[in-house]
Amino acid sequence: MTQDDKTGGWIAVAGLGPGNEALVTPEVTATLAEATDVVGYIPYVARVAPRDGLVLHPSDNRVELDRAQFALDLAAQGRRVVIVSSGDPGVFAMASALFEALEARPDRQATDIRILPGITAMLAAAARAGAPLGHDFCAINLSDNLKPFAEVERRLRHAAQGGFAMAFYNPRSKSRPHQFTRVLEILREECEPDRLVLFARAVTRPDEAIACVALSEATPEMADMQTVVIVGNEATRRVGRWVYTPRSVLTPAVAG
Amino acid sequence: MTQDDKTGGWIAVAGLGPGNEALVTPEVTATLAEATDVVGYIPYVARVAPRDGLVLHPSDNRVELDRAQFALDLAAQGRRVVIVSSGDPGVFAMASALFEALEARPDRQATDIRILPGITAMLAAAARAGAPLGHDFCAINLSDNLKPFAEVERRLRHAAQGGFAMAFYNPRSKSRPHQFTRVLEILREECEPDRLVLFARAVTRPDEAIACVALSEATPEMADMQTVVIVGNEATRRVGRWVYTPRSVLTPAVAG
Structure with a gap:
C-alpha cells in the first residue's frame, strides 16, 4: 500500500449532467454528500450546494491540468475530492485531464480514483x-x-x-x-x-x-x-x- | 386539441442506465412512480419494482415496432406508459422505434411523448x-x-x-x-x-x-x-x- 492509500483521501470525477437537477444520478449526489472538497470550472461548482465541512474551489476555464494536479494534491492530504464536470466527465471533460496529470506524477498513481458518469449534452x-x-x-x-x-x-x-x-x-x-x-x-x-x-x-x-x-x-x-x-x-x-x-x-x- | 390529448395518456421512453440502480436518474424514477403501464424487453421490465396500479408488459426482443404500437394504443386509452430501455433510449434503443411507429400512424401524432435520457453503456x-x-x-x-x-x-x-x-x-x-x-x-x-x-x-x-x-x-x-x-x-x-x-x-x- 502506498502513502496515498493510507490517507483515506480520494478523487471522484463526477458528471452533473446538462443542467436539470433531475438528471443528476443518485451516485453523484451520494458522492458529493461525502466530499470535503469540490473542484471545477466556476459555473459547475456553482451547481453544488454549499454546506458545513465542504470547501468549494471554483477555477477558470482552460486550467484543466492545474485543477487536476490540485485535486491529486488534496487527495494525498486525505481530502475527499469531487471534480465536477458538466454532462459526462469522460466526454471532452475533466476525466482525461486527470489521467494526464496522473501520468506526469508516478508518485500519485495509487490515488483512489472513481469516474462517475453523467448524462452528456x-x-x-x-x-x-x-x-x-x-x-x-x-x-x-x-x-x-x-x-x-x-x-x-x-x-x-x-x-x-x-x-x-x-x-x-x-x-x-x-x-x-x-x-x-x-x-x-x-x-x-x-x-x-x-x-x-x-x-x-x-x-x-x-x-x-x-x-x-x-x-x-x-x-x-x-x-x-x-x-x-x-x-x-x-x-x-x-x-x-x-x-x-x-x-x-x-x-x-x-x-x- | 386531438382526441389523444384529451385522454390524459402519455408515453415516456426511459433509459434505465447500464444496470446499477444508483445510475437511474431521479427523472426516470419519478416518471415510473406516475406510470400505469411499463412496456419493454423482458430483462428491462424486470428491473421495475411491481406495485399496485402498475401493469408490467414484458415482451421479447426484436418486436420493437409492435411494442411501440402497443404503447401508442395504451396512451390513446388514457394510460400513462413508460417504455423502458437499458442505457439511453436514444442509443440503439426504443426511442427511434417509437418514432417509426408514430410515423406510420398519423392519427397518433398528437400523443404526449417524452424521451428521458439515461447513462448509456x-x-x-x-x-x-x-x-x-x-x-x-x-x-x-x-x-x-x-x-x-x-x-x-x-x-x-x-x-x-x-x-x-x-x-x-x-x-x-x-x-x-x-x-x-x-x-x-x-x-x-x-x-x-x-x-x-x-x-x-x-x-x-x-x-x-x-x-x-x-x-x-x-x-x-x-x-x-x-x-x-x-x-x-x-x-x-x-x-x-x-x-x-x-x-x-x-x-x-x-x-x-
Missing part, C-alpha cells in the same frame, strides 16, 4: 428533439484549442462519408467565430442540402432553445459555446414535432 | 476503465439485423481512418459469431497492433468484467451481446490501472 439534446442519434453516430469537439483545425476537417469528412450522424461539442466561441462557418461549408460539400441540423442550446435548463433546420438554412449564428449541434444522417427525418433517425439503413428516407 | 464502460472516449469518438451498432454488414465495414474503415476512438454495441451474438471476427480483421488492417481494445461486460452489475488488451491480442470470444467494446484512438494509453485518451492530438503518444 448530446444525449440530453437528442432526447429533447426525438431520436436523431438513433443510429451510428460520432461525437466531435470542434474546438481547436487542443488540436489543429485540419484534424477537425478530416474527421468531419470521414464522419459524413461514413454515413454517421454527428454531434458537435464546443461548436463556436467568440475567439474563433469563423471556424463554425467553415464547418458548415464542409458539411455542404459532403451532405445533401436538406440534411437536418439541430441546434440545442442550454438543454434542460430554463432558457433551453432547440431549433431544427435544413443544412441549406443553417447559419453560424445559430450556435454558441452553450450549444450542442447534431447533424442527422441521410435518413434522419421529421415526424410531427420530432426529429429521428431510423434504426435501419434499409428503410428508404421519406420526407417528413 | 459506452459511457458507463468508459468511466469504469478511465477515459478512453476522452477525445472524438464514434458509436457503432455491429448488429446486422437492420443494416447490411457491408455498411458496418464501411463505417469501421471511416472511423479508423478519421482517427476516432470507437464504441461498439451488440458486438457479437450466437446467430452471427463470425462477424466480430471480421470486425477484428478490419481493425487490424486499419490500426497498429498495439491499439488498445477494451471489453466491458455487464458494466456496473455484480458480474462486471473489464479487460483491456492490445488489438493484436484481441479475440472474438472476448465479446458477447452483454459486452460493449471500446477501441481507443492511436494516442490512447495506459496510466496505472487506467486507460485514457488524451484531450490533445498534439501530445505524442507515450507507451504506458
Whole structure:
C-alpha cells in the first residue's frame, strides 16, 4: 500500500449532467454528500450546494491540468475530492485531464480514483428533439484549442462519408467565430442540402432553445459555446414535432 | 386539441442506465412512480419494482415496432406508459422505434411523448476503465439485423481512418459469431497492433468484467451481446490501472 492509500483521501470525477437537477444520478449526489472538497470550472461548482465541512474551489476555464494536479494534491492530504464536470466527465471533460496529470506524477498513481458518469449534452439534446442519434453516430469537439483545425476537417469528412450522424461539442466561441462557418461549408460539400441540423442550446435548463433546420438554412449564428449541434444522417427525418433517425439503413428516407 | 390529448395518456421512453440502480436518474424514477403501464424487453421490465396500479408488459426482443404500437394504443386509452430501455433510449434503443411507429400512424401524432435520457453503456464502460472516449469518438451498432454488414465495414474503415476512438454495441451474438471476427480483421488492417481494445461486460452489475488488451491480442470470444467494446484512438494509453485518451492530438503518444 502506498502513502496515498493510507490517507483515506480520494478523487471522484463526477458528471452533473446538462443542467436539470433531475438528471443528476443518485451516485453523484451520494458522492458529493461525502466530499470535503469540490473542484471545477466556476459555473459547475456553482451547481453544488454549499454546506458545513465542504470547501468549494471554483477555477477558470482552460486550467484543466492545474485543477487536476490540485485535486491529486488534496487527495494525498486525505481530502475527499469531487471534480465536477458538466454532462459526462469522460466526454471532452475533466476525466482525461486527470489521467494526464496522473501520468506526469508516478508518485500519485495509487490515488483512489472513481469516474462517475453523467448524462452528456448530446444525449440530453437528442432526447429533447426525438431520436436523431438513433443510429451510428460520432461525437466531435470542434474546438481547436487542443488540436489543429485540419484534424477537425478530416474527421468531419470521414464522419459524413461514413454515413454517421454527428454531434458537435464546443461548436463556436467568440475567439474563433469563423471556424463554425467553415464547418458548415464542409458539411455542404459532403451532405445533401436538406440534411437536418439541430441546434440545442442550454438543454434542460430554463432558457433551453432547440431549433431544427435544413443544412441549406443553417447559419453560424445559430450556435454558441452553450450549444450542442447534431447533424442527422441521410435518413434522419421529421415526424410531427420530432426529429429521428431510423434504426435501419434499409428503410428508404421519406420526407417528413 | 386531438382526441389523444384529451385522454390524459402519455408515453415516456426511459433509459434505465447500464444496470446499477444508483445510475437511474431521479427523472426516470419519478416518471415510473406516475406510470400505469411499463412496456419493454423482458430483462428491462424486470428491473421495475411491481406495485399496485402498475401493469408490467414484458415482451421479447426484436418486436420493437409492435411494442411501440402497443404503447401508442395504451396512451390513446388514457394510460400513462413508460417504455423502458437499458442505457439511453436514444442509443440503439426504443426511442427511434417509437418514432417509426408514430410515423406510420398519423392519427397518433398528437400523443404526449417524452424521451428521458439515461447513462448509456459506452459511457458507463468508459468511466469504469478511465477515459478512453476522452477525445472524438464514434458509436457503432455491429448488429446486422437492420443494416447490411457491408455498411458496418464501411463505417469501421471511416472511423479508423478519421482517427476516432470507437464504441461498439451488440458486438457479437450466437446467430452471427463470425462477424466480430471480421470486425477484428478490419481493425487490424486499419490500426497498429498495439491499439488498445477494451471489453466491458455487464458494466456496473455484480458480474462486471473489464479487460483491456492490445488489438493484436484481441479475440472474438472476448465479446458477447452483454459486452460493449471500446477501441481507443492511436494516442490512447495506459496510466496505472487506467486507460485514457488524451484531450490533445498534439501530445505524442507515450507507451504506458
